Amino acid sequence: MKRSRILRLLPPLAVGLGIAAWLIAGSEPPVRVDGGVRSVTARTQIVEPRQVSPMLRGYGTVRPARSWQSVAEVAGAVTYRHPDLETGKIIPAGTRVLTIDPTRHEFALRQAEADLATLAAELNQLSVEAGNTDRILAIERERLDLAETDLERIRALVGRGAAPQSRLDEQERATLQLRRTVQELANTLDLLPVRQARLKAQIARAEAALDRAKRDLASTHIETPFAVRIGKVHVELHQFVTAGGALITADGIDRAEVTAQIPIEAFPRLVGAVTDGIDLETTDQEAVFARVDARLRLVSDQGQVWQGRVIRIENALDPQARSVPVVIGIEAPYEGAHPPMRLPLVPNMYVEVVLSGPPGPPEITVPANAVHDGDTVYLRDDQGLLSFRHIEIGWRQDGIVAVTAGLAPGDEVILDDIVPALPGLRVVPAKTTP
Incomplete structure (x- = not known):
């Protein structure tokens, strides 16, 4: 039974093997392909030194300059x-x-004016009394001189026995009375300056009360x-x-201010560009920072832009963010407002501040995305092949980096990321940018 099954399988198997042999014998041999260099297409850039204006970005909240x-x-x-x-x-x-x-303060003002008028009248009266007393004193002194003369004459007569003693006593009493009157008048004149000083002090006090009443009345408005x-x-x-x-x-609506927090590592470059060796301790800082262009953009709507100016730098760094607080002033923040197309710059708006200075000396720069692993760029050499180059970075700004060492003018930098990046890979430029 088993032998018969095997015999039945032999003819189909022989036919299959025959067909396979015929197909192999009639086919052409495999084509031999020579191995070549693999190539990729990438964007490149020829690096050349160029001037770049320092540009810093910070954020802050709007507040009024005056409240x-x-x-x-x-x-x-x-x-x-x-x-x-x-x-x-x-x-x-x-x-x-x-x-x-203002009723109560108007009453106080009129009372102060009346008190001052009264004291002024008393001072004027005192001046008149001084004149009258001086004239009376002059008369009394003349009378005293006559009495002194009569006293000497009567004393001489009494000495010779020509006049009684009672007459001498009477004349002495009259003379003493005149002396007392003259002394009293003189004392009165001596006390007049004291009385005048007291009245002037009272007048000064009344004038102060009057000024206070006027100020209180003005304070009602x-x-x-x-x-x-x-x-x-x-x-x-x-x-x-x-x-x-x-x-x-x-x-106040005449001016607004924003304190923008600027990264401390980038700030010295901006300061160096605007000072150019000027000693800030002996120079008007506001005049120096007038060379900085300051623009503000609303974070929620980048189309809303305001022009500002740097007015000062606060005296201490932010202890947490380690940033420099730069105060930007914006004149007439409500000018041209036409909501919703143009908003006024109102308090508590969150804005982006962009500071830019004059261009510095020419430097070699490349896009930040052309730098790999922190300090490596891909180059296309003279044979069009991929090579690696280590560089030193001076600063970073808005998607570009300044290269201080590792690149020379004329080097062709590859801008795209190549995976896998193998040295010797042929690179076909897709677009060359100057």
Whole structure:
């Protein structure tokens, strides 16, 4: 049984082997291919020294350059409130926005004026009394001189026995009385300067009270010191306010400021470009930093751009971010506002600050994505083959790096990442950029 099955399988197997032998015998031999160099296509760039302006980026929050917090200097009821005194309203400089009841202070002013007039009249009266007393003293001194002369004559007569002693006594009493009168008048004149000094001191005190009354009266009118945008109003019409109570909080609209945190490692390059060896200790720093172009962009809308200027650098680094706080000033932040196409630069906006200085000396630069493993670039050599080169980087900025060593003008740098990157690989330039 088994033998018959084997015999039945032999004919098909013989036919299959015959067909395979016929196919092998009739086919052509494999083509021999010579091995060659593999090639890739990549973008390249011929490096040449060029001038690059230092450019730094930082971020910060907008704040007003000036704020106004109005506090009541006098107590009283609010008798007037400006109709536009509401949160968010813009009010011009010198606008009266609140009035506190001035009645009590008007009374105090009139009383101070009356007190001053009274003291002025007393001082004038004292001056008249001084003149009168001086004239009377002159008369009394003449009378005393006559009495002294009569006294000497009567004393001589009594000495010769020609006049009684009683007459001499009477003349001496009259002379002593005149001496007392003259002395009293002289004493009165001596005390006049003291009385005048006391009156002048009282007048000075009255004048101070008058000035205080005028100031208190002026303090009942609350005016905006500069153009402001109202933040919060703490009082209502007819409300009684006490001295020292908060009235209005507002922000100035003439200028805004942003403190941008600039990376400390990049900041010296910008400073060196604008100072050019100038000693900052003896130079107007604001004039030096006027050479820095400062632009602000709204982080949420890069199309919103404002021009600013560097006005100062704060005195300490940020202890956490290790960054330099640079203060940027923006004049007229509300000018040209046309929401939503053009927004005003209002407080608490988060903005990007871009600082750029004058171009420095020519340097070799390459795109940052052309640097591999931190310090290696791919080159296309004179034979068009891939090679590696180690470089030294001076600085990084906006997607480019400055090469201080490792590249020479005319070197062709490969911009794309080649995988796998094997030395000797043929590179076909896809695009050459100057």
